[in-house]
Amino acid sequence: MQTSSGIPLLTPQLPDRAALQPYLERIDHTRHYSNFGPLVLELESRLASRFSDQGKQPLEVVTVSSATAGLELALTSLDLPPGSRVLVPALTFVASLTAILRAGHLPVICDIDPHSWLLTPDIAEACIASSDAKAIIAVATFGQAQDTLRWQALQQKTGVKVVIDAAAAFGSQWLLTPDIPVVFSMHATKSLAAGEGGFVVTGNSEQRQMIKELSNFGINLNPDTQHPVGHLSYAGTNAKLSEYHAAVGLASLDTWQQQADARQAIYHRYQHLLQSMCGETLVWQHGPLPAAPTTFSVRVGSDARRIKLEQLCAVQGIGTRRWYQPLLHRHAAKVGPILHLPTPVAEAVSSDLIGLPFSPFLQDGQMQEVAANVLAAVSD
Ligand SMILES: Cc1ncc(COP(=O)(O)O)c(C=O)c1O
Known part of the structure; x- marks a missing residue:
């Protein structure tokens, strides 16, 4: 380990x-x-x-x-x-x-x-x-x-x-x-x-x-x-x-601009590292990089890989979170009446989406540690 x-x-x-x-x-x-x-x-x-x-x-x-x-x-x-x-x-x-x-x-x-x-x-x-x-x-x-x-x-x-x-x-x-x-x-x-x-x-x-x-x-x-x-x-x-x-x-x-620059630079290096190590296996949100990202989420290809990654991270004290999950309609049963239209895309995205550690303080060595775990989880 x-x-x-x-x-x-x-x-x-x-x-x-x-x-x-x-x-x-x-x-x-x-x-x-x-x-x-x-x-x-x-x-x-x-x-x-x-x-x-x-x-x-x-x-x-x-x-x-x-x-x-x-x-x-x-x-x-x-x-x-x-x-x-x-x-x-x-x-x-x-x-x-x-x-x-x-x-x-x-x-x-x-x-x-x-x-x-x-x-x-x-x-x-x-x-x-x-x-x-x-x-x-x-x-x-x-x-x-x-x-x-x-x-x-x-x-x-x-x-x-x-x-x-x-x-x-x-x-x-x-x-x-x-x-x-x-x-x-x-x-x-x-x-x-x-x-x-x-x-x-x-x-x-x-x-x-x-x-x-x-x-x-x-x-x-x-x-x-x-x-x-x-x-x-x-x-x-x-x-x-x-x-x-x-x-x-x-x-x-x-001091917001300095913080935003730091967040963006880290996000960019982190994403680049993961892409170079795991290639096409990972799927990212399309669109311009946010000016000041606060979270870092990626699709890892299957729920089994996500579970493996969560387990690997848990034993090493590396934080992960399934941001915005469960999907809203799964919460709603408890809190009030809702209408639920078909949501096949949201279901697919939430089947393998995982949030990885991210902050303006994240060091390159920590990114490499996370990336090594992602690579281990997706190499099936
Ligand atoms: C999409 C979205 N809406 C609303 C909120 C709630 O913000 P607040 O904590 O300021 O109430 C959050 C918090 O992260 C959020 O991500």
Whole structure:
């Protein structure tokens, strides 16, 4: 048996206390800890400029306590009739599903593209016809960006509303159209990390305002409406981002580019090493390399090989995870009513998909150790 000191599946990179200090000093000074404080507003404004520059149009940002909350509130802001059917791909994190249920709607689980592993506008269009869906959660799976212009075209053609779940796609997912909200995560495992947190980008000021109010219990914050400020407009929740989380998010943003470069370079070397050792046996998600990858998943050719690899890794303390598995409909039986359309591609992808260790700290020797195990598992 090989010896190994172990390789963690994932090691978060967050700002250290020196990087946090200037922001924490500002909190000490203002004594503003939550409720849309100056650091939250600064983070929203810096992110909005970044997205507006890239999207070449004015875009706005509202922070929330997590991407999960952001998805629920973005869906709520669509003002769909209760119980509306909402398409969601089978291969995604469970939060894409729970957000639909918690917003009072019925998830319709659908298939993915065999190459990009994404729910695409073409797949969605076929599913709308068979399910009468009123909205879609299009996921930027494993950080692979969704094409917002193609989604906008589908939204305009069908009237079906689109929300993009770009939880892990900061740096890759941009918004080239104002009318589709995009939700990002700032969880510790993401490249722009605040510990916990998230934000929604939209070009629609009314939608941003509604999401902000929904994140603040549903209290009306807008003096320009008929409704008095301070009275409830909606049955919202508390999904505000605290000043402490905003401090971490701002410090993380200060050095994000260096982290993204490191993540991309490591991903590239790692993938190249595995390809050179295992060749055609491995199947990767098609599409451009994400700007700041946070996970590393590959198809190894069969469930038997995957099990062998998991066993080899387990005895050496090398972390693996079947990311986004089981598929959503296998969870859903326990948590709520769903509709499940045929998902043969997602079933095939999830039959041999495995996540290997990945972080900005991964050393070349560790990559070689993982690769040796992958080679052993696929050499049958
Ligand atoms: C696709 C997807 N959606 C939603 C989430 C939830 O994000 P958060 O932890 O910020 O709620 C994740 C988390 O990894 C995710 O991968």
